[in-house]
Amino acid sequence: MKMVKLLGIGLLSAMLLAVSSSTYADGITSNNVTTNTTSATTNDVFEGSTITVTDKGSGIFPFDLQILNPQHFGTKDNYEKTFSLEPKNGKNCNVWVQNTGTVTLSVKIYRNGTLQADMSIAPGTQKTAEIYNAVTADYRVNVNNSVGGINDFNIAIRQFE
Numbered sequence: 001m002k003m004v005k006l007l008g009i010g011l012l013s014a015m016l017l018a019v020s021s022s023t024y025a026d027g028i029t030s031n032n033v034t035t036n037t038t039s040a041t042t043n044d045v046f047e048g049s050t051i052t053v054t055d056k057g058s059g060i061f062p063f064d065l066q067i068l069n070p071q072h073f074g075t076k077d078n079y080e081k082t083f084s085l086e087p088k089n090g091k092n093c094n095v096w097v098q099n100t101g102t103v104t105l106s107v108k109i110y111r112n113g114t115l116q117a118d119m120s121i122a123p124g125t126q127k128t129a130e131i132y133n134a135v136t137a138d139y140r141v142n143v144n145n146s147v148g149g150i151n152d153f154n155i156a157i158r159q160f161e
Contacts, residue, residue, distance in 0.1 A: 101152025
């Protein structure tokens with residue numbers, strides 16, 4: 001009887017590990033946050049990479065490479081984060097930004113120094129830039145606003161298969 005239970009637990013564990021993280025991401029919702037209904041896709045000028053901007057929230061999953069753990073920022077200064085993506089760590093990357101402030105934020109994503117995505121995030125909303133990257137590349141994320149208000153937001157960056 002113990003052998004049957006052990007085999008059952010082993011089989012269940014194998015099935016759970018076989019499910020990709022994107023399967024879990026489809027059902028995530030965020031409470032008390034409204035999202036816009038539009039999304040945009042920007043084709044990368046570099047071969048092997050695209051960035052898609054959606055209004056989905058971000059989840060944190062096992063087996064992800066956390067480039068930037070979820071953090072809160074509240075400053076008038078321009079926020080900037082640089083990082084490198086290597087396909088061996090996964091070809092997908094999400095940059096999630098949630099505007100918790102009172103001014104519209106401008107989020108720009110650069111790849112190897114070239115602007116790839118420029119998105120506005122209204123107060124109380126969030127957006128996720130989904131990056132597909134098949135080659136090693138350097139990225140930079142800038143967050144600021146044009147009215148001189150406080151940049152009040154949450155941000156997380158994760159890379160996954």
